Amino acid sequence: MSETQDTRPPELTKRIAQSVQRAPLFPQEDRERLRAVASNLILHIHPPKVAKKTLKFSYTFGLGGLLILLFSVMVVTGVMLLFVYTPSPEAAYESMTALQTEITFGNLIRNLHHWSGNLMVVVGVLHLLRVFFTGGFTPPREFNWIMGVSLLLLIIAANFTGYLLPWDQLAYWAITVGTSLLSYIPLVGDALTRLLLGGPEVSAATLTNFYGLHIAIIPLSIFAVVSFHIWRVRKDSLTVPRKLEEEPETRVERVTTMPHLVNIEFVFALVMLALLLTWSAFVNAPLEAAANPAHSPNPAKAAWYFMGFQELLLHFHPVFGAIVIPGLGLVGLMVLPYLDRDLEIAGVWFQSVSGRILTAFNALAGIGLTFAFVVVDEYWLDFPGWLPFLPSTISNGWVPTAALLLLLMLYVELLKSMQFKKTEIYLAIFTFLFFSFVTLTLIGIFFRGEGMALIIPWS
Ligand code: HEM
Ligand code: HEM
Structure with missing residues (x-):
C-alpha cells in the first residue's frame, strides 16, 4: 500500500502536532470562553x-x-x-x-x-x-x-x-x-x-x-x-x-x-x-x-405575622382594626418615596448623627407607649361604655383612630419646633410606627392567653 501524501498546508500540520503534544484538558481559549459565559450569566443580574x-x-x-x-x-x-x-x-x-x-x-x-x-x-x-x-x-x-x-x-x-x-x-x-x-x-x-x-x-x-x-x-x-x-x-x-x-x-x-x-x-x-x-x-x-x-382551640390565634392585626382588633372596631389602620399603613409605605425626595439622605445609615439618636429614641418610645396603651386600654379605656349613645363604628372606631392621629400630628409639630428636618421627621414617625406594630405583634403572640386575655407568659 502506498503511503498517503499529507496534502495539508505545513502550518496546519505544525499546529495539529503542537496541540496533540500539549493535549490540554481545557485549552486556554476554552477556559476563557467558559469564564466569559459564566461572567455573562452573572452580569445579567449584576453590573460589571x-x-x-x-x-x-x-x-x-x-x-x-x-x-x-x-x-x-x-x-x-x-x-x-x-x-x-x-x-x-x-x-x-x-x-x-x-x-x-x-x-x-x-x-x-x-x-x-x-x-x-x-x-x-x-x-x-x-x-x-x-x-x-x-x-x-x-x-x-x-x-x-x-x-x-x-x-x-x-x-x-x-x-x-x-x-x-x-x-x-x-x-x-x-x-x-x-x-x-x-x-x-x-x-x-x-x-x-x-x-x-x-x-x-x-x-x-x-x-x-x-x-x-x-x-x-x-x-x-x-x-x-x-x-x-x-x-x-x-x-x-x-x-x-x-x-x-x-x-x-x-x-x-x-x-x-x-x-x-x-x-x-x-x-x-x-x-x-x-x-x-x-x-x-x-x-x-x-x-x-x-x-x-367542630372543635375550636382557645385562644384561636392567626398566623404569627397577622398577630399585630388581631391585637388591633381587640382595641378598635373591626373595620378600623382590620381595614382602615392597616390600609393607612400600607398606603403610607407605598407613597413614602414620593413624600420627600431629598437626595442628601441617600446611602447614609440613619441620615446623620441626630438621625441616629432620633431613631433610637423613637424605637424605644414606640415599644414603651404601645405596651402602656395596651394595658391602659385593657383595664381602663372604654370609649363604647363612655359614649353609649353612639354606634360602635364611631365610639370604638372613628374616635380612638382620630385621637391617635391627632397625637401623631402634635408630635410632628413638636419635632418641627425642635428644628428637625423633614426627612428626619419621616424617619422618626416611621420608626415609631414600625416598632409600635412589632410590639403589638409580640403582645399578640406571647401575652395573650385563653379568651385572648392579657397574660404574663412566664408566670
Ligand atoms: C415564597 C414561596 C413559598 C413560601 C413562603 C411557602 C411557604 C409554605 C409554608 C409556610 C408551608 C407550610 C409548611 C408546614 O408547616 O408544613 C408550605 C407548605 C407547602 N408548600 Fe410552600 N411555600 C412557597 C413556595 C412553594 C412552592 C414553589 C411550592 C411547589 C411548587 C410549594 C409547595 C408546598 C407544599 C406541597 C406544601 C404542603 C406540604 C407541607 O406543609 O409541608 N411551596 N409552604
Ligand atoms: C423576595 C423579595 C426581595 C428580593 C429577592 C429582593 C432583592 C434585592 C436585592 C438582591 C437587592 C440589592 C442588594 C441588597 O440590598 O441586598 C435589593 C435592593 C433593593 N430592594 Fe429588594 N428584594 C426583595 C424585597 C424588597 C422589599 C420588601 C423592599 C422594600 C419595600 C425592597 C426594596 C429594595 C430597594 C429600594 C432596593 C435598592 C436599594 C438601594 O439602592 O440601596 N426589596 N433587593
Missing part, C-alpha cells in the same frame, strides 16, 4: 462594576441576596413536597405524617420549607428596614421600593396559603381567623371571603383554592416581580452617598463584580445554607392533631 463602599457587609447585610437564596430553597423543597402531598382534607394530614415517619429525608425537607418560608417574612422586613434607613428608596428607585412592598405582600400571601396545607388544627383555625379579617372590608368583604374560601367556611374547596395559589400563582408572581426588582437594582446600581456620586469617577472607588462581589455572595450563601440545614435537622415544624372543624 460596583462601588467598593456597597461591598461592605454592614451596608446591605446581604439581605436581598438572602431573599433570593431562600426563594430558591422554597421552590426546590416545594417541588419535592409535591411528590408526597395530596391536597384533600382526607389525605393532606396523612401526607404530613408520612413525611415525618416514612419518607427518607421527608421531615428535613418539610422543615426546610417551613422555616425558610417563615424566615422570608423576617428577612423581607429586615431588608425593607435596611433600604429605608439607608435612604435606598430615593430617586430613581421610588418605583422599585413599591415593587419591594408588593414582594413583601406576596411573601406573606405565600406563607398564609401554605399555612393551610398541612390541614391540622393549627392550620384550620389560623386560616379561619385570618380570613375572617377580610370580611370586614366594607361592601365587598363577605363576597371576597366567600370567593377565597370557596364557600362560607374553610373546607375542601378552600384547600383546593389555596393549593393552586400556593404552588403556582403566588410563586410565579414572586418570580416575575423579583426579576423586575433585580433588573432595576442592576440598572440603577446600589445607592451610594450623593457626595460620592457627584465627585469625579476616580473618587468613587469601583471594583469589578467578578470576583469581588460574587465571591462574597458565594461564601455567604454557603454559610446560610449550612445554618438552615442544621436548624431544620434539629427543630421540627409544628404539627398538631388533624383539623377538626
Whole structure:
C-alpha cells in the first residue's frame, strides 16, 4: 500500500502536532470562553462594576441576596413536597405524617420549607428596614421600593396559603381567623371571603383554592416581580452617598463584580445554607392533631405575622382594626418615596448623627407607649361604655383612630419646633410606627392567653 501524501498546508500540520503534544484538558481559549459565559450569566443580574463602599457587609447585610437564596430553597423543597402531598382534607394530614415517619429525608425537607418560608417574612422586613434607613428608596428607585412592598405582600400571601396545607388544627383555625379579617372590608368583604374560601367556611374547596395559589400563582408572581426588582437594582446600581456620586469617577472607588462581589455572595450563601440545614435537622415544624372543624382551640390565634392585626382588633372596631389602620399603613409605605425626595439622605445609615439618636429614641418610645396603651386600654379605656349613645363604628372606631392621629400630628409639630428636618421627621414617625406594630405583634403572640386575655407568659 502506498503511503498517503499529507496534502495539508505545513502550518496546519505544525499546529495539529503542537496541540496533540500539549493535549490540554481545557485549552486556554476554552477556559476563557467558559469564564466569559459564566461572567455573562452573572452580569445579567449584576453590573460589571460596583462601588467598593456597597461591598461592605454592614451596608446591605446581604439581605436581598438572602431573599433570593431562600426563594430558591422554597421552590426546590416545594417541588419535592409535591411528590408526597395530596391536597384533600382526607389525605393532606396523612401526607404530613408520612413525611415525618416514612419518607427518607421527608421531615428535613418539610422543615426546610417551613422555616425558610417563615424566615422570608423576617428577612423581607429586615431588608425593607435596611433600604429605608439607608435612604435606598430615593430617586430613581421610588418605583422599585413599591415593587419591594408588593414582594413583601406576596411573601406573606405565600406563607398564609401554605399555612393551610398541612390541614391540622393549627392550620384550620389560623386560616379561619385570618380570613375572617377580610370580611370586614366594607361592601365587598363577605363576597371576597366567600370567593377565597370557596364557600362560607374553610373546607375542601378552600384547600383546593389555596393549593393552586400556593404552588403556582403566588410563586410565579414572586418570580416575575423579583426579576423586575433585580433588573432595576442592576440598572440603577446600589445607592451610594450623593457626595460620592457627584465627585469625579476616580473618587468613587469601583471594583469589578467578578470576583469581588460574587465571591462574597458565594461564601455567604454557603454559610446560610449550612445554618438552615442544621436548624431544620434539629427543630421540627409544628404539627398538631388533624383539623377538626367542630372543635375550636382557645385562644384561636392567626398566623404569627397577622398577630399585630388581631391585637388591633381587640382595641378598635373591626373595620378600623382590620381595614382602615392597616390600609393607612400600607398606603403610607407605598407613597413614602414620593413624600420627600431629598437626595442628601441617600446611602447614609440613619441620615446623620441626630438621625441616629432620633431613631433610637423613637424605637424605644414606640415599644414603651404601645405596651402602656395596651394595658391602659385593657383595664381602663372604654370609649363604647363612655359614649353609649353612639354606634360602635364611631365610639370604638372613628374616635380612638382620630385621637391617635391627632397625637401623631402634635408630635410632628413638636419635632418641627425642635428644628428637625423633614426627612428626619419621616424617619422618626416611621420608626415609631414600625416598632409600635412589632410590639403589638409580640403582645399578640406571647401575652395573650385563653379568651385572648392579657397574660404574663412566664408566670
Ligand atoms: C423576595 C423579595 C426581595 C428580593 C429577592 C429582593 C432583592 C434585592 C436585592 C438582591 C437587592 C440589592 C442588594 C441588597 O440590598 O441586598 C435589593 C435592593 C433593593 N430592594 Fe429588594 N428584594 C426583595 C424585597 C424588597 C422589599 C420588601 C423592599 C422594600 C419595600 C425592597 C426594596 C429594595 C430597594 C429600594 C432596593 C435598592 C436599594 C438601594 O439602592 O440601596 N426589596 N433587593
Ligand atoms: C415564597 C414561596 C413559598 C413560601 C413562603 C411557602 C411557604 C409554605 C409554608 C409556610 C408551608 C407550610 C409548611 C408546614 O408547616 O408544613 C408550605 C407548605 C407547602 N408548600 Fe410552600 N411555600 C412557597 C413556595 C412553594 C412552592 C414553589 C411550592 C411547589 C411548587 C410549594 C409547595 C408546598 C407544599 C406541597 C406544601 C404542603 C406540604 C407541607 O406543609 O409541608 N411551596 N409552604
